[in-house]
Amino acid sequence: MTLMTAENQTAERTKIKVNQxxxxxxxxxxxxxxxxxxxxxxxxxxxxxxxxxxxxxxRTLNRMNDLIDSVRVSGNIYVDGQNIYDSSTDVVSLRKKVGMVFQRPNPFPMSIYDNIAYGPRIHGTRKKAVLDEIVERSLQQAALWDEVKDRLNKSALGLSGGQQQRLCIARLLAVEPDVLLMDEPTSALDPISTLKVEELTQVLKDKYTIIIVTHNMQQAARISDTTAFFLNGVLVETDKTDKIFTTPSDQRTEDYITGRFG
Ligand SMILES: Nc1ncnc2c1ncn2[C@@H]1O[C@H](COP(=O)(O)OP(=O)(O)OP(=O)(O)O)[C@@H](O)[C@H]1O
Known part of the structure; x- marks a missing residue:
């Protein structure tokens, strides 16, 4: 049996390390x-x-900023110990591994089935039986299967906003990522759809690492394990979510969470 030091255990649990x-x-x-x-x-x-x-x-976590001409980045980000800013990084594989959901659901103008099968097809999966299995599994994981299983060949644009957002999450899961980046994923949703997406994150974290941007402080407190507070491009403080929302170390964090600014 190998005995692990506390430091080793921490290192084992680290998925992403951002350095300067x-x-x-x-x-x-x-x-x-x-x-x-x-x-x-x-x-x-x-x-x-x-x-x-x-x-x-x-966006730095899957190099989406590379798509903006004026951007310059320095420092390192390690995902599973690999520096994603290394020149040898394959950015297409990186974005498959570290996928993103946006503020407004953005389904493709095609059927529900084809939305989910799109990524796997691009990555070379052609067999109908395999695609069928991926589509069902992804929709199940995104807690949408029961609502859409009888209309898979209908347009995704006919779904409600909340369903569209879960479809976008299913589309992401279909290419088997490790990390899910969510940029205010519920800001365009009604309270019931928001709750469904929040519940979904609690299930998904068993399999994935999730990083979520939110303006909704209650949402951060409800769903996250850790919280990082940014101000003017500086990471002021990060800690367990309970700590940030009860006894933050920095006065600026306290001022923000108590609504004194922002
Ligand atoms: N594509 C871009 N080109 C140039 N500057 C940008 C671009 N995107 C963001 N910025 C600038 O970078 C800074 C940070 O913006 P960013 O959108 O990351 O903030 P944010 O905290 O996500 O804001 P919000 O909560 O309003 O979405 C701002 O000064 C913004 O103007």
Whole structure:
């Protein structure tokens, strides 16, 4: 039997390690010296006032910012110990492993079935029986199967907003990612759909690592294990969510969560 030190155990649970990350949009220094570790099979919430860099930070985790011409990044981000900013990184594989759900559901204008089968088909899966199995499994995982199983060949655009967002989550799960990035995934949803997506995150964290940007403080408190507070491109504080919302270490965090600014 191998005895593990506490340090080893922590390292084993670390999914993402961010080291001295800086990001510039041209002259705008949007992220300053970010150091952060994110645990696997847990939910990390990113909170902070508008424009503080939450979405920018989220996009660094699967190099979505590469798509913006003016962006310059320094520092390192390790996912499973691999530096994703290394020149040898295959960005397509990275985005398959670290997938993203956006603020507004964005289903493709095609059937429910084809939305889910789209990613696996691009990655080379052709057999109908295999695709059928992936479509059912992904929709089950996204808690949408029962609502759509009789209309798989109907347009995804006919679904409600909340159903569309769960469809987008199912579409992501179909390519078997490890990490789910969620950028305010419930901000366009009604309270019942929001609750369904929140419940879904609690089930999904058994299999995935989830990082969620939210403006909704109650949501962060309800669903996340750790919370990181950003202000003006600086990571002010990160800790267990209970601690952040009861006894934060930094006065600026306290001012924010008690509604004194933002
Ligand atoms: N595509 C872009 N090009 C240039 N600057 C950008 C771009 N996206 C964001 N920024 C700038 O980066 C800074 C951080 O913005 P970001 O969208 O990351 O903040 P945020 O905390 O997610 O805000 P919100 O809560 O309003 O979504 C802002 O100064 C913003 O103007």
């Amino acid at each position: 990350l800086n990001l510039y949009y041209g002259d705008n220094h949007a992220l300053h010296n970010i150091d952060l570790e994110i645990e696997q099979n847990a939910i990390a919430a990113l909170i902070g006032p508008s424009g503080c860099g939450k979405s920018t930070f989220l």
